[in-house]
Amino acid sequence: MAVAEAEATRAAPRSETKGALAHRIAQFPIHFLLAFIALLWLIPAAGLFVTSILPKEVSGSTGWWHVFSKPSQVTWANYDSIFHNSAITHALWVTLLVRTGATFLPILIASPAGYALAWIDFPGRDYVFVTIVGLMVVPIQMALIPMFSLYNKLNLFDTIPGLILFHTAFALPFAIFLLRNFFAGIPRDLMEAARIDGATEWRLFFKVVLPLGLPAIAALAIFQVLFVWNDFLIGFTLAQDNVPIAPALAGQLRQFSANLDIIAPASFFSAVIPMTIFALFQRYFVQGLLAGSVK
């Protein structure tokens, strides 16, 4: 009996490892498939990077993967020359200014609006909020023609404030929607207690709602950084000399292969910054995405 028991206890873990092994083998095709998909997703971006570090004569005539057989071709000269190209550096500077402005301004404007829509009672509040939710869907194309002539009249065309204001306006519906729903989740008792203590609405907003709302504000900031950086249409249409990086590169597309030594490094460099921000603050971004789009 004792022997049988001992054998049984010894056998049990063995069969378990066997099961785990079988399980692992069964999982193998999934690992393989997902590794293949991950590779498929990496190759295009890797291609842009490798193209960006090849000399013009090479990148214009042969595929970037040939570099693996001739690694000596690699050069940083393209980056050196785009950073000495005043059109590109100016565009990067404009991008930075517009991005900073269009990240802070929507937060500054949307947070009090979100607070009012969540916690201050006034007639027609729900209609205002529903209208703002509806505006989330309006495409930029709908605003371009009238704003183009208005910008020309107001001397906002081709100016950095003009671009920031346009971005801010189109960011507001989503920003207000996200913040209002987040602020509305703050425990009611807490708000009532502060009100009974005699706090004004502005005081409540600054002392209670803003600190508690920080995660949502952080998510919104990251959204804005990525979306404003992403923009092409607004800068392309409403600016001429003070254009952000993507519209600045548009003219180079005509001679695509011949201009790869400018297009590739500038595109890659412009992607690195949002990718880094994204990688650092990924958690907030995903949370915000979930709060904002999953209802």
Next chain:
Amino acid sequence: MASTSVRAEFPQPGVAPPAPKPASRIRSLGLPMSFLAPALVLLGVWILYPAIATVIRSLFDDQGNQFVWFDNYDRMFSDSIIYKAIRNNVIWILVAPIMVTALGLSFAVLVERISWASFFKIILFMPLAISLFAVGVIWRIMYQQDPDQGAINAGVKVVHDAFKSTGVLPRAQPSSNALTPQFKLKQPLSAGGVALLGLTGISPGDVPAGAKQAVKPASASGAISGVVWRDFSPGGGKPGVVEKAELGIPGVTVAVSKNGKTVGTTKTADDGTFKVSGASGGGYEVQVAPATFAQPYGGVNWLSAKLVTPAIIAAFLWTSVGFAMVIIGAGLSAISRDVLEAARTDGATEFQVFRRVTVPLLMPVLTVVFVTQMIGVLKVFDLIYAIAPGSVQNDATTLAFEMWKRSFSGQNRFGFGAAIATFLMILFIPFLIYQVRSQRRAN
């Protein structure tokens, strides 16, 4: 004190918090307006005003001087490029959202089973951080037609060449009229005959490695022998004669046939000579096999009129699937494990669990992803601009793109552009109603 311990949480996916019941007394509008005014001004001036102005503008001519009723719409619906744009919009709407959702769902389900899930998610999510314009540049590089430049065609070429190889001499020509244009010796040979198959039009770089001075082989009894060589020497040389400094071409397939039946095929040696034995009598025809001259694979023209829209959609999938996967994955983790386990205990297969339990429970999340993608697809502009070369822009166009092109690319047809924008806005109205309704329901 107590307030510091209270933390606000992001709402759970699937439930938005209801608006707290407002305090009973109605305050004057002054206070809420002090919070809302900047937002309302910006929304009013930058979105509401131009949206209405665009609708009105669409009833005026391109210069904006004359009221023309629906002339712009009339012109729009008789414009063949607008038809292409609408057709492409339909393709986008039918293909892209469903593929993004389906791929996002499959990846979200599969990735739950691996230990490196977060790594996989970051890789697939990363393209979302790249601007669509840069994504366009990335894919334009991928889609280059020459298989030596475009990575996709390089991949296609590997598969293609596995079945059909490129010839040794893609561009050669017969050197004399002893050969037909099909590289067949005009005079049939008898056993012991020697075939001289001279070729020209071969650049020095195309001569296969290891080629040696061509040699005219001696006649061999009971065999057909011969030589395939580059019938050209630096001084010119005499066509049809093997001379000094003329190289034999190795590796060429030579076919010997009689009465239309192949007697034997062989490959030439380094000096270009070949020999097919077992010949008797006459009537042997000698030909350099056509495979020798097969053209190298030229690659698929992805950015041609027919393929450009699918090509741009593929690039769109690359940027969007990660987003769908993350959202659906969050919905997936909110599903109770017990429900899935119960189904498994009842004997359901993994696929049945997926179809009958997981997917129905995920429906709200899948709908959100699907609708978000539909809205995104209708707005696509940068990708088309960056990927489609100028020559096929009209084949890749969509309404959002055409609106910009007619108004701003130097055409200045603002009345026409406003009509396109208004039509586009009408397409967005179902989504607008959906958004408003789902927010109302949440409240």
